[in-house]
Amino acid sequence: MSGQQDNHQSESSNSSQEHTTHFGYQTVEKNDKESKVAGVFHSVAAQYDIMNDLMSFGIHRLWKRFTIDASGVRPGNKVLDLAGGTGDLTAKFSQLVGSEGKVILADINSSMLNVGRDKLRDKGLVQNIEYVQANAQYLPFEDNSFDIVTIAFGLRNVTDKDMALRSIFRVLKPGGRLLVLEFSQPEHELLNKAYDFYSFNILPKIGELVTKDSESYLYLAESIRMHPDQETLKTMLDNAGFEQTSYKNLTGGVVALHKGYKF
Amino acid sequence: MLNQLMGQQALCSVLEVVINQALALNMHGVESLNRLEQKTLTIKLTELGFPLSFSVNQQEILVTALTERSDCTLDTSIKTLAALKKEQQITELIKQGKLDLHGDIKLAQQFANIAESLEIDWQSQLAMHISDIATYKLTRMQQFVADKLRFASGQIQSDASEWLIYEKRLVATNSQVTNFNQQVEQVSHATDIISNRIDLLVAHQIDQ
Numbered sequence: 001m002s003g004q005q006d007n008h009q010s011e012s013s014n015s016s017q018e019h020t021t022h023f024g025y026q027t028v029e030k031n032d033k034e035s036k037v038a039g040v041f042h043s044v045a046a047q048y049d050i051m052n053d054l055m056s057f058g059i060h061r062l063w064k065r066f067t068i069d070a071s072g073v074r075p076g077n078k079v080l081d082l083a084g085g086t087g088d089l090t091a092k093f094s095q096l097v098g099s100e101g102k103v104i105l106a107d108i109n110s111s112m113l114n115v116g117r118d119k120l121r122d123k124g125l126v127q128n129i130e131y132v133q134a135n136a137q138y139l140p141f142e143d144n145s146f147d148i149v150t151i152a153f154g155l156r157n158v159t160d161k162d163m164a165l166r167s168i169f170r171v172l173k174p175g176g177r178l179l180v181l182e183f184s185q186p187e188h189e190l191l192n193k194a195y196d197f198y199s200f201n202i203l204p205k206i207g208e209l210v211t212k213d214s215e216s217y218l219y220l221a222e223s224i225r226m227h228p229d230q231e232t233l234k235t236m237l238d239n240a241g242f243e244q245t246s247y248k249n250l251t252g253g254v255v256a257l258h259k260g261y262k263f
Numbered sequence: 264m265l266n267q268l269m270g271q272q273a274l275c276s277v278l279e280v281v282i283n284q285a286l287a288l289n290m291h292g293v294e295s296l297n298r299l300e301q302k303t304l305t306i307k308l309t310e311l312g313f314p315l316s317f318s319v320n321q322q323e324i325l326v327t328a329l330t331e332r333s334d335c336t337l338d339t340s341i342k343t344l345a346a347l348k349k350e351q352q353i354t355e356l357i358k359q360g361k362l363d364l365h366g367d368i369k370l371a372q373q374f375a376n377i378a379e380s381l382e383i384d385w386q387s388q389l390a391m392h393i394s395d396i397a398t399y400k401l402t403r404m405q406q407f408v409a410d411k412l413r414f415a416s417g418q419i420q421s422d423a424s425e426w427l428i429y430e431k432r433l434v435a436t437n438s439q440v441t442n443f444n445q446q447v448e449q450v451s452h453a454t455d456i457i458s459n460r461i462d463l464l465v466a467h468q469i470d471q
Contacts, residue, residue: 059269061276062269062272062273062276063269063272065272065275065276065327066268066269066272068327068329069272069327069328069329072329072331073329073331073332074331074332075301075332092325095318095320095321095323095325096318096320096325096327096329096332098301098320124321248268250268250269251269
């Protein structure tokens, strides 16, 4: 009888875990995470680029350039820039795929998408870019549609990462590749401690100063800590069906670029 | 904080900004880039250890490390790169193993021609920021300093040549100096002997 009770409790606990996820350090209902993340990004969208430059001292531009180089993009390719936000990767891909190619900037957040669309149009980049508001877990594209899918600083905000990776795998063409650029685990302990101090003490203050919103940047720091480390994310890519998966640490592992192919 | 990969990206980024800025200021416009639209030149320099690809898109040049889309790839050194201007040298450089070439060399020469034809009206550009009068004065001062430097440089060169042609011949060599020193010592020794002898003779005279 007691064993049955234990089993029942365990099942109940497992069932509760299945319905919850992380929002920074908080445990929230899976259904709630999307709206909470949306709240964060609606709040920071207008100042997103400035904050990125301030937070990373401009190095995010180099991380993104490295992602472009690692993508092996060619003229005529079809690229999906998932969680593309304000369109930094889309802008470069648009120039590199040329008029024969196409880039789709997708983001779940309408505010981010609007900021991205306005920015790219101001740059005169219009001819080969489309904008789609989409959830990475349920991509509204046909199977085998894209040569390249990128998701830069977006995967950690996705509620069900495994589901999103399977969805990305589905829309990639055979021979296509996924590139995940995301904050990760610094390689050296000293760097890790300095990074922790910066993330939890300085970053929210910069957020408060620039966007009058320290909580969103505290979430950012917490969500980075809760995100899978390099090896775990590589295993997740493997489990989603990707082959020849690999990763490269950038800036001492503060950020990692994961790459996987669909064959 | 910047590791090697980031250094490479930083270089590409800086090059891209500088090149496009120079093209935007070019007095002859950027129409010459039109026939290179969506073409890519990749240069692998021995000194750098990573490729630099220059792709043309809508009158802008994108600098990346992408090698997949290259229409012409040059694998060479900075020194050899300068020699590539002369078309007739290309075969010789390949034979000497100083240049590895894949793709259309004419494309590389078209890129080189654009670089050579760049002409920027610096005075007009400067005047837009600091006014015409300040630009005029600054230009005059720069001209004055340049003239002085040119004169000084010419003078130094001329003095140096004169010294090498005439003065250097007159300068004593090490062996000549050693020989001279030895001779001085010998004379000094002989003088001492004579001096002693004179002293002896004087002493002898006094005794008598």
